[in-house]
Every structure is written in structure tokens, then in C-alpha cells.
Amino acid sequence: EDKVVQSPLSLVVHEGDTVTLNCSYEVTNFRSLLWYKQEKKAPTFLFMLTSSGIEKKSGRLSSILDKKELFSILNITATQTGDSAVYLCAVLMNRDDKIIFGKGTRLHILP
Amino acid sequence: EPEVTQTPSHQVTQMGQEVILRCVPISNHLYFYWYRQILGQKVEFLVSFYNNEISEKSEIFDDQFSVERPDGSNFTLKIRSTKLEDSAMYFCASSSRTGNYGYTFGSGTRLTVV
Numbered sequence: 001e002d003k004v005v006q007s008p009l010s011l012v013v014h015e016g017d018t019v020t021l022n023c024s025y026e027v028t029n030f031r032s033l034l035w036y037k038q039e040k041k042a043p044t045f046l047f048m049l050t051s052s053g054i055e056k057k058s059g060r061l062s063s064i065l066d067k068k069e070l071f072s073i074l075n076i077t078a079t080q081t082g083d084s085a086v087y088l089c090a091v092l093m094n095r096d097d098k099i100i101f102g103k104g105t106r107l108h109i110l111p
Numbered sequence: 112e113p114e115v116t117q118t119p120s121h122q123v124t125q126m127g128q129e130v131i132l133r134c135v136p137i138s139n140h141l142y143f144y145w146y147r148q149i150l151g152q153k154v155e156f157l158v159s160f161y162n163n164e165i166s167e168k169s170e171i172f173d174d175q176f177s178v179e180r181p182d183g184s185n186f187t188l189k190i191r192s193t194k195l196e197d198s199a200m201y202f203c204a205s206s207s208r209t210g211n212y213g214y215t216f217g218s219g220t221r222l223t224v225v
Contacts, residue, residue: 023219036216041219045155045215097144097214098156099146099156099214101153
């Protein structure tokens, strides 16, 4: 069965801290790994990772994929209260573009 | 920036009633999807749609569910006889399947079955 496992499920840190969110996967027909941020409603796209070892960056967020170990991390440096959200890791399947989501990491940033 | 639009944002319906959730995908996208998220649970794939037919569906997508693209812009999800356990947030998404970008999700329809 295809699965995406995220850890931790919940994380509380203080503003300014750096956090690392983890995602492991076991899927057939892997195409890409996706990270989304979900605040109130729809997931908003952060990163799409297809190749191993290439870091993607967007401001204080960065992510990298290890296709050998079937693992990805999402780093957020100098966290701000606006980073509080659920961060979803997902795998985009090669066949039919189906996405398998993890349960998410609920991140809460204390002021 | 192009958006996927969903209506209504919230729908309350009685058990056993039919509901239609509406979505307007991004205009040049060819692949369309429905996902749902039961409160407190993960986002789950329901169905994918391409070239006017279902390309894949999950176990959740049983005979009570159907999808349609009635015209060139709308993409609908119909639930024929709603059950309490259908209460969830339903997300529509579309994809062009090209470029270095994932799907675009709509803002969702919260369906409450009472």
C-alpha cells in the first residue's frame, strides 16, 4: 500500500527557532514529492522535488529529497508566527497524477 | 495568478439528499481531481478526470459519487444520497501536467450532512 509518513505530527516552537519537518514515503510509480502549507482551507503549494540532492529554497523555507532513502525534509529558519500551519507532504504519482498525502505536521509558533 | 474556484464554500444538507459541488479549474489545465479531507484527518484522493472520463478513482469513490464536466469550464462532483460520513472538506484541483509545478487546489467546499 502506498503511504506517506510525516513526523512529528505536532510541533511547538518559539519565534526565531529553526524547524525541520520530516517526510518518508513508500510508493509505487513515484514522480515527485510535494510540500504544501495548509492554514485555514486549501493546501498552498510550496515545493515540488523530483531529483535527489537538489535543495529548493524559497525565502526562509528550503527542502531536499533523498530518493535512495525515500525521504524529504522541509526546513524553516527564523520562524515567524505566520508560519503556524499544517505542513503537508505528498507524493505525486506517475500514473494519472494522483497525490498521496501524509497526515501533516501541525506547526505552532509561539510569539 | 490563476485560481481554481469552488462553490459553494459551505453547504449544509440533510442525510439522503443529493448535493452537487462545483469547481472551475484553471482554463488551460486538462487534468482535474477531487479530494476530500474529513475534519482532523488527511487529505484523500477521490477521483481524477481527463479527456471527459474518469482516469482513476479511489475506494471511497463508490456508486454514490459521480463527476461531470458539463461544459468547457465547470467540473462537478455529485453525491447522490448523502450520508453523515460524507461530511468533509472537498477540494477540487487541476493540473496541466507540464512544467515544474504541482497541482493547483481550490479553496474547498465544506459539506456538512445533518
